[in-house]
Amino acid sequence: MKTSVTLVVLLIIFITFWFWPKAAKPLHLVVLSEQQGMLASRDEAIRYAIDRDWSEWAQHSTLRLSYIDSSQPQSELEKSLQTLDAEQAIDALLGCGDSVCLRKAIPWLTQQQRLILYPASSEGVWQSSLIVHPGLLANQVLLPAVYWLQTQSIRDVLMIGTNSARSTLLLRMLSNHESLREQEITVSHLLFDYPQQFNDLNTLIIENMPDLLILDTCEWFTQRPLLLALSALPLPVLSLCSDQPADAIPGIYSVQQLSQAINPADIRNSSAISRNMHWLNRQLMLAVSEQAQWDTSSLRDFFSYRSGKTEAGSLTTDRELRGSWLSVALLKYENDALIPVWKSAQDIRPQVFPSSGSPSTWLHDLTIYWRNAGGFWRTASTEEP
Secondary structure, eight states: OHHHHHHHHHHHHHHHHHHSOOOOOOEEEEEEEOOSSTTHHHHHHHHHHHHHHHHHHHHHSOEEEEEEETTSOHHHHHHHHHHHHHHSOOOEEEEOSSHHHHHHHHHHHHHHTOEEEOOSOOOOOOOOSOEEOOSOOHHHHHHHHHHHHTTSOOOEEEEEEESBHHHHHHHHHHHTOHHHHHTTOEEEEEEESSGGGGGGHHHHHHHTOOSEEEEEOGGGTTOHHHHHHHHTOSSOEEEOOTTSOTTSSTTOEEEEEOOTTSOGGGGTTOOHHHHHHHHHHHHHHHHHHHOSSOOHHHHHHHHTTOEEEETTEEEEEOTTSSOEEEOEEEEEEETTEEEEEEEOSSOBOOOSSOSSSOHHHHHHHHHHHHHHTTSOSBOSTTTOO
């Protein structure tokens, strides 16, 4: 009799424990963005999208948002992450305004096996499946420029970039592109360390007048020296800074994420960084809501081949999180309107490694740049200690 009563009591306790309402797993997200210096204004779009999207979630669920200044050296950034992770386990990282920040975070991500939701574009050339990346990769950034050049009588191109891994690699990819070599288009370059160097741009251009100027000076896109220099140039300008608003500079051609079905006017006064960050936030909320138990592995499965619609059209994340399939366009901002110049007929497959050259060759080039830059991914004043 006593045994039966004991069994009944244990059964009741088990059933009560099983069906007792359980507190939701506390969510700890860390936001990486530049909080000081000339890139802080660029990354405001990331922080604004995160604060706006997660404020309502925080009213109903346990949420901790921690913020780290990504402008600090990699060693300090890793210490900050370790400290926050010791206080409360980090579930995922959000943000980074460019691949310089992303590359600082990758070693910690790899060691701790955590995911980062990265909204910006990138030159690619990495080996990591811990990055959810709805922004443009190098092949997608360059495709509109290459296709448009094939329809023009342009033979001499000057590319101006920052002294960074991104500009260095994009220049090499563009110079080696088979289509441009077949058309005998010459691509030369200038890599600047400071935005003040644009004060002499007009003189440099006139000495060897090109047919087209291609910009990859994304860190300084809104800096006054750049804007003044561009306003005085008597030649067309094409920007590869797809994360910046397409209507930021009058008369300029701009590579953008945009599907065939979207009117360019619908993306006015907004940046791809904020649009992509909003999509990533919403998808993460859905993942956490749908799964009682979730970790890096389950989040990776959730985002693998994830399809969705952003304000700029549809996207599909790659099966192994090696970028996203995206539609791209070349727009021109003229007479206060965004005019489509070229649009891809379908979503473009992401390529982490460019088709020209082997992965080992590109990684070698990237490592050589990093060593020559003294352990930095960018040697400009935005990252000097």
